[in-house]
Amino acid sequence: MYSTESRIAVVIEDDADIRQLLATVLEQAGFETVLTGNGADGVNAVREHNPIVTTLDVSMPGIDGFETAKQIRAFSSTYLIMLTARAEEIDTLQGLEAGADDYVTKPFRPRELRARIEAMLRRPRAGAESTGAEAAGAADAARPSGPDAGPATATTEGSGDWREHRGLRLSSAERRVRLDDADIELTRTEFNLLEALLSSGRRVRSKTELAGLLRTEDSAFYVSEADKRAIEVHLANLRRKLGDFPSTPRWIETVRGVGYRLTAREEG
Template sequence: MTDVQDPSAHPDPEGGAVEEARVAVVIEDEADIRSLLSTVLAQAGFEVHGAANGTDGVELVRAHRPLVTTLDVNMPGIDGFETAKRIRAISSTYIVMLSARSEEIDALQGLEAGADDYVAKPFRPRELRARIDAMLRRPRHVAPPDGETAAAPGASEDFWLEHHGLRLNAAIHVVKVDDHDVELTRSEFDILADLLVAGRRVRAKSDLALMLRGDQYAVSDFVSDSDARAIEVHMANLRRKLGESPAQPRWIETVRGVGYRLTA
């Protein structure tokens, strides 16, 4: 683990990719918890950089372009929610928020700020490791709708999923609406890709929750009400960024009591 450094020593070129770098940033004001998190991530094969406050943490993300960032909610200076928003403005890193406040409203606020997952303290290191591993198991390519297998991400940059002017390329992690780029979090991107592949087949909230956990084939896994609510939050954020009205959807329609599918 290394502490916050001068970001000027690690320039962040515009549009740089972060997918392949096995780097993590830990933003936590309590030194013992920061050390524990760093150990868990280091054991998972990450190069870990730590910061004790949100401002320094944002600079670490800017400098090192991590694959995963853990973020405490209650910190001196800017809190975790504001820190997440600032990170989201510059990075597509997976954000895992940690907080002693376990109320559902706090979890939803974290997701709305751009987090991919929310873990309550005290947490078990094994559980945190499992949740991070699950995020990294998400497929980084998308199969064509006809069931054929798409090429590996590095060889499929010409493959786009399209629907009514909405275009998604999983290989280069790009979404466009009417040829304008749309910035999405990793979770929002994965949900949209999943729906585009499914087409008119309904994807239940439980299906999407399992997909985000990396367990889309474990159909017997339990999905809690909070997991389903988290999907609703991600969907609301996705629609807002696409500029879509739920009442008159252009791309994604809600199937009441079930889930979501593409419009006709």
């Protein structure tokens, strides 16, 4: 868990002007910044300083941003935001598959970048501090009626409150996911998506809803087609880690043209 006294951000950017702009935006948001100009130095800086947030340019000399992201993800859960002049959808998907939490195209608006960072930081803290009763209450207010329409069953393991669905368990308090008595390592974004689906039960959550949920809970946020595609990539990564398959889902169903929901509970 990061402390409020160690709000460190690493910037990995080969353009000196953009590097300084990112430093200014992050420092105005209350971060101490560590600036690097290439992927190798960036990986070392993340390892040394354990930052909360890392911004990463895609096109750099030496190892590019995609490979740098993969190396960082091998040891760090830092929030990873990729920045690039490439606007093609395939580049966005490649960045997310490499482990990025968000993908922003240049030229970017400093205010939007700061809002995205603050929204990412706010979401895990809210999830960790909310009680099981609050989460259940929020889901109860929105879910439809029916024998299997409710959220995942609440269970208790140790001191944390857990939600369970067909053997898959999640603790918001401990930020842990367990399956068959083994911990499943998820990125923050994957955890937050799974948490939202477990809290919603059989109620369908649209891609727009899920993208907005990851951005901010306090105000309206424009959700683009790229944001929706990002949700598809994050869900695909989540399913891969769980060993779930869209054609024969055990936990997460795709509702074609709409979004996602939990599978029905097992009989008996």
